Amino acid sequence: MHIVHTEADGGKGGQPLRIINESHGMIQRGHQVTILCPESAPLHALARDAGLTVVTMPLRRKNLHNLQQLRGWLKANRHSVDVINSHNSADTWLVALANLTLSNPVPLVRTRHASGVPRNNWTTRWLFRKACAHIVTTGEALRQQMADIGVPMAQSTSVPSGVDTRRFHPADKQQARAHCGLSQEDFWLGVVSHLRPNKGHSVLLRALAAIDNPHIKLAIVGEGPHKATLEQEIVAQGLQERVVMAGHRSDPERWFPAFDIALSPSHDMEGVPQGVLQSLASRIATIATDAGGTADAVINGQTGMLIAQRDEAALREAIMKLYEDALLRETLAQQGYDYLCSHFTRECMLESMEKVFSTAAQRSSSR
Numbered sequence: 112m113h114i115v116h117t118e119a120d121g122g123k124g125g126q127p128l129r130i131i132n133e134s135h136g137m138i139q140r141g142h143q144v145t146i147l148c149p150e151s152a153p154l155h156a157l158a159r160d161a162g163l164t165v166v167t168m169p170l171r172r173k174n175l176h177n178l179q180q181l182r183g184w185l186k187a188n189r190h191s192v193d194v195i196n197s198h199n200s201a202d203t204w205l206v207a208l209a210n211l212t213l214s215n216p217v218p219l220v221r222t223r224h225a226s227g228v229p230r231n232n233w234t235t236r237w238l239f240r241k242a243c244a245h246i247v248t249t250g251e252a253l254r255q256q257m258a259d260i261g262v263p264m265a266q267s268t269s270v271p272s273g274v275d276t277r278r279f280h281p282a283d284k285q286q287a288r289a290h291c292g293l294s295q296e297d298f299w300l301g302v303v304s305h306l307r308p309n310k311g312h313s314v315l316l317r318a319l320a321a322i323d324n325p326h327i328k329l330a331i332v333g334e335g336p337h338k339a340t341l342e343q344e345i346v347a348q349g350l351q352e353r354v355v356m357a358g359h360r361s362d363p364e365r366w367f368p369a370f371d372i373a374l375s376p377s378h379d380m381e382g383v384p385q386g387v388l389q390s391l392a393s394r395i396a397t398i399a400t401d402a403g404g405t406a407d408a409v410i411n412g413q414t415g416m417l418i419a420q421r422d423e424a425a426l427r428e429a430i431m432k433l434y435e436d437a438l439l440r441e442t443l444a445q446q447g448y449d450y451l452c453s454h455f456t457r458e459c460m461l462e463s464m465e466k467v468f469s470t471a472a473q474r475s476s477s478r
Contacts, residue, residue: 112193113143114468115217117181117206119170119199120152123335124305125385126198126224127154129249129272131161136461143191147184147202170202182209189215193472196220196247207242218244218471222270223253225380225403231260240266244471247464249382250404268467271383271407273460276452279364279392287369293355297326298434301370301395303363303386304377306335311376311400311421313344318376318427320348327353327434332366334359367393371440372433375399378420383408383455391415391451396440398429408455414447 114137121127131154134144146158147168158165168184169177185192185206195217197203203221210216221243229235239246239262246267248254254269288295300319304310312331319329331341331354338356345354360366367373373390374397381403388408390397397415399405400422411417416433418425433440 112137112468112472113145113191115192115195116144116146116148117168117170117195117197117199117202118146118148118152118154119201120149121154121198121224122305123153125272125382127152127157128385129224130154130198131158131163132272132275132457133460133464134158134163135161136457137465140461140465142465145192147181170199170205173201173204178205178208181205182212185209185213185217189213189217192217194218194220194244194468196222196468198222198224203238203243207238210242218474220245220247220467220471222247222249223257224249224382225253227380228256229260236261244474245467247467248404250407252404252406253382268463269404269407270460270463270467271404271455272385272388273455273457274385274388274392274451275457276392279367279389281394281448282365282368284368287365287367290365291330291357291369293330293369294328297328298324299370300327300329300372300374300430301332301366301390302329302374302376303332303360303366303389304375304384306331306333306337306341307379308337308340309377309379310335310337311378312337312341314378314421314423314426315374315376316341316344316348316350316354318423318430319353320350321423321427322430324434325353327430328355329353330355330357330366330370332357332360332363363389364393367395370395372430373397374426374430375402375405376426377402377405379403381405387415388451388455391447391455394444394448396433396444397447398426398433408451409447410450413443414450415443 251269373395375387383404399409400420409415416429
């Protein structure tokens with residue numbers, strides 16, 4: 112198959128990484144992949160640096176010029192394209208409208224990465240129910256949102272972003288701490304994510320400040336617009352000696368094994384956060400909030416601890432419970448790892464997406 116991905120602008124978080132990871136996997140399975148996106152989208156440079164085929168296409172706005180540009184490319188390449196996978200609202204609308212003008216429209220699969228509730232009006236219902244051959248969500252909670260606006264369950268599939276377990280896997284804690292420059296004797300909490308307000312770092316800092324134990328420390332891995340605010344909050348809470356701001360790291364797989372507990376305190380519009388899946392793959396006890404589709408992977412008391420969003424008291428209590436109970440930490444880490452390996456690996460994702468794409472393409476060709 113020739114699979115074409117379109118993206119208006121997915122930011123710097125998990126969405127472009129999902130597209131790149133999935134694209135590499137499909138190429139390894141013998142498929143052709145092309146990515147259409149504006150040069151301003153972070154995906155543009157990331158995908159090119161990853162060696163993928165990228166076509167610069169204005170997709171950020173729903174206007175006549177962008178529609179004509181996209182339609183021209185689709186018309187010229189329709190003979191070789193089997194399916195389009197769109198990832199944002201604007202590019203989905205542009206593909207859907209271009210398809211209306213083509214004698215042989217391209218089957219459209221829409222992936223919804225975030226848990227924002229879609230508008231329930233006739234245009235949105237037409238887009239998801241009629242213009243799209245299939246809807247992929249990155250969590251079951253997002254899939255239910257589609258059902259709530261009338262998309263049949265048979266027309267949607269939940270496919271969380273799978274983890275490459277060759278990259279993220281259990282490793283020696285002492286070696287990991289030596290690599291990361293973290294003290295060997297302390298109890299390390301860790302959060303790996305983009306630094307934006309809804310990722311919940313501020314809630315975590317307040318929870319940590321309420322724990323009167325200087326040996327419980329926190330490593331924050333990532334960059335983003337909330338960095339300066341977090342640095343100010345660390346000083347205001349008196350946590351300078353207990354928090355490490357590690358910045359962006361190209362090797363997060365070397366950081367997870369250094370943690371005693373990995374956290375996802377998000378109150379963002381999530382699918383299943385990549386950081387959660389990566390911590391499970393690293394066999395690290397995980398505490399996460401019930402944001403978006405996180406509960407698909409973190410089953411409270413079985414594969415990790417799941418708490419309410421923005422609840423710093425619950426977060427503090429969960430941290431202390433795992434700090435004080437090493438056996439529970441190990442049990443949750445192992446059970447989380449086992450569950451990840453059977454449900455959320457890269458191969459699980461590729462198998463499911465390949466089936467979605469091939470089904471959509473076959474239905475189109477049989478018409």
